[in-house]
Amino acid sequence: MSQQQWSATGLTCDHCSQSVTKNLSALAGVTSVAIEVKPNEASQIVTVAERELSADEVFGALRSAGNYVLVR
Numbered sequence: 001m002s003q004q005q006w007s008a009t010g011l012t013c014d015h016c017s018q019s020v021t022k023n024l025s026a027l028a029g030v031t032s033v034a035i036e037v038k039p040n041e042a043s044q045i046v047t048v049a050e051r052e053l054s055a056d057e058v059f060g061a062l063r064s065a066g067n068y069v070l071v072r
Contacts (some may be wrong), residue, residue, distance in 0.1 A: 001031070002052045007042040010068040012036065020045065027053060042071050052053060055069040 011017060017035045024033045029050035036044040047053055055072060062068040 001045060001048055001050060003048050004046040004053060006047065006058055007071040008045055008062055008068050009042050009071060010066065011043040012039040014066070016066065017043075019065040020062060022035045023065040024058065027057055027061060029053075043045065 008020070009038055011020065014037070017037050020035060021033045022046070024030055024047055027049070030053070031050065032048040034046045038044070045058075047058070055070065059070045062070050
């Protein structure tokens with residue numbers, strides 16, 4: 001199992017968190033997603049997956065969920 005931490009901007013509420021969680025959970029191998037929403041700053045996202053996720057995969061999932069930007 002691989003646990004990774006990510007930061008993203010644009011998440012402001014529970015709805016944002018739900019959208020991002022749904023899209024990240026759809027990635028192959030993802031078993032859990034936890035998000036700490038921090039309006040007006042970078043929110044923290046923790047993914048647990050059967051494999052290491054690439055930044056491009058996470059970036060794509062965030063963009064598909066809404067106007068959220070991965071902080072690299």
